[in-house]
Amino acid sequence: MTTYLLLFAEFFKTGLFAVGGGLATLPFLYDIADKYPWFDRAMLLDMVAVAESTPGPIGINTATYAGFHAGGILGGFVATFGLVLPSYIVIVIIAQVLAKFSKNPIVLSVFYGLRPAVTGMIAAAGYSVAKVAMLHTENFTGLSSLAGLFNLPALLLFAVLYFLYVKFKKHPIVYIAGGAIAGILLKL
Amino acid sequence: MNIWFDLYWTFFCIGGLTFGGGYAMLPMLEREIVERHHWSTSEELLDYYAVGQCTPGIIAVNVATIIGYQQKGLRGAALSTFGVVSPSLIIILIIAGLLKNISQFEVVGHAFGGIRVAVCVLILAAVFKLMKTSIKDKLGAVLFAAAFLGMIFLDLSPIFVVLVSALVGYLAKMVFAKEGKNE
Numbered sequence: 001m002t003t004y005l006l007l008f009a010e011f012f013k014t015g016l017f018a019v020g021g022g023l024a025t026l027p028f029l030y031d032i033a034d035k036y037p038w039f040d041r042a043m044l045l046d047m048v049a050v051a052e053s054t055p056g057p058i059g060i061n062t063a064t065y066a067g068f069h070a071g072g073i074l075g076g077f078v079a080t081f082g083l084v085l086p087s088y089i090v091i092v093i094i095a096q097v098l099a100k101f102s103k104n105p106i107v108l109s110v111f112y113g114l115r116p117a118v119t120g121m122i123a124a125a126g127y128s129v130a131k132v133a134m135l136h137t138e139n140f141t142g143l144s145s146l147a148g149l150f151n152l153p154a155l156l157l158f159a160v161l162y163f164l165y166v167k168f169k170k171h172p173i174v175y176i177a178g179g180a181i182a183g184i185l186l187k188l
Numbered sequence: 189m190n191i192w193f194d195l196y197w198t199f200f201c202i203g204g205l206t207f208g209g210g211y212a213m214l215p216m217l218e219r220e221i222v223e224r225h226h227w228s229t230s231e232e233l234l235d236y237y238a239v240g241q242c243t244p245g246i247i248a249v250n251v252a253t254i255i256g257y258q259q260k261g262l263r264g265a266a267l268s269t270f271g272v273v274s275p276s277l278i279i280i281l282i283i284a285g286l287l288k289n290i291s292q293f294e295v296v297g298h299a300f301g302g303i304r305v306a307v308c309v310l311i312l313a314a315v316f317k318l319m320k321t322s323i324k325d326k327l328g329a330v331l332f333a334a335a336f337l338g339m340i341f342l343d344l345s346p347i348f349v350v351l352v353s354a355l356v357g358y359l360a361k362m363v364f365a366k367e368g369k370n371e
Contacts, residue, residue, distance in 0.1 A: 016244050025246075050283060056203050056276035057213075059246040064280040076281050080273055087245020088253055092265055094239055095257040106362060113331060113357015114238040115231060115322035117349055119315060120335030122237070125211035126311035127340055133304035154305050161309040172215045173205050175306045183302020184295055 003071050004078050006036070011063055011082030018059070025059045025083070029066060038070030059083065134158060153186045195264055198225065199252045199271030204279075206248070207303050213248045215310035218317070227255055230321045242350045248272060327360055 014028040026048070033041050044066070051061030060080060067079025101107045134154040161175055182188075198220050206213040214237070221227045228236070233251075240250035249272055256268025323329050331353050338344040 018244060054279050054283065055205060055207055056279065057246045057248040060249065060273050060276040061280050064277055065284050068281055068284040073281055076277065080277060084249055084269060084273060087243060087250050088265065088269055090243050091250050091253040092257055092262060094243060095254050106358065109358045109361030110354040111235050111357065112361055113353040114350060115234045116328040116332040117335040117353030118234045118238050119318045119322045120332040121339055121346060121349055122211055122214060122311065123315045123336045124339035126308060126315060129304055129311065130308045133308055157302065157305045158308060161306055165309055165313055172219055172310050175309060176303055179302040179306025180299040183300065184298045187298050188301025
């Protein structure tokens with residue numbers, strides 16, 4: 001019983017203080033690994049690898065995995081619930097305020113500045129995915145190695161998928177499935 | 189279809205079909221929330237991202253909570269939040285119970301190499317679409333470029349970007365625009 005209470009408390013703390021996306025939970029998870037016998041730092045890295053290669057938010061996946069190692073299936077549920085609860089409370093409060101003040105000129109002016117900046121941040125997130133997916137930055141040692149910098153099959157796949165997306169505008173999952181199949185065939 | 193079931197199921201699908209975190213979820217949210225169910229507009233979705241970015245917790249989950257709340261209050265928020273985390277719970281518990289590490293299989297690695305490329309395509313298309321709605325003038329273009337370059341080259345904290353751009357928007361619309369009118 002105490003294990004579940006501790007799990008809940010630790011992941012509640014993580015959910016409350018990790019601001020800004022899934023990997024922001026990592027420093028807190030390291031802290032948990034050092035404090036409790038549930039899992040160690042090396043296992044955490046494996047968990048992150050699994051979390052990144054399965055669907056769903058990375059932070060949630062890692063919490064479920066860590067909770068499972070600490071206390072079985074119930075542990076997985078308790079850790080995930082603990083992680084989500086603080087943001088649920090905070091967001092519900094903010095949503096109420098937003099609904100009340102959504103026509104307020106100050107709120108409108110704030111969002112006027114926020115929207116282009118958030119678009120820029122999403123573009124930057126796309127850039128960092130593109131870097132991993134289509135460049136071999138580890139091979140780049142100077143201009144002479146320029147050709148080795150580009151992952152040509154991946155770039156070609158990008159061009160083909162982009163063309164198909166603009167032309168047919170099918171559901172995103174179609175392109176994700178297509179990408180997975182092409183990745184296996186091209187050994188990306 | 190029943191709205192309660194719709195909220196749960198839509199977010200279940202979004203959680204289950206998204207690879208690689210909150211931002212990769214945006215194209216899926218655009219499709220399901222904006223185009224299919226009309227639960228919010230593209231602009232509102234960006235506002236929710238900004239809120240999700242600077243509040244505690246996982247961005248994708250925060251966005252799900254807000255949209256659920258807008259539709260059906262506290263219980264709607266709970267349903268959509270539970271929906272978005274359900275696939276993770278199911279999949280991860282199965283994997284943790286059965287396998288040590290699925291990323292050790294070579295074929296999984298290749299598939300994810302291809303999925304990452306597809307995610308780039310989806311994010312790029314989403315960004316082009318959002319640029320049309322979110323960048324209204326020169327100041328907007330400057331904020332977009334500054335946020336993009338600042339995140340890549342200066343490794344700025346997202347919270348910092350959100351706070352500064354909110355302040356710039358406030359100053360531009362509330363302070364300087366008013367001074368202009370008074371003159």
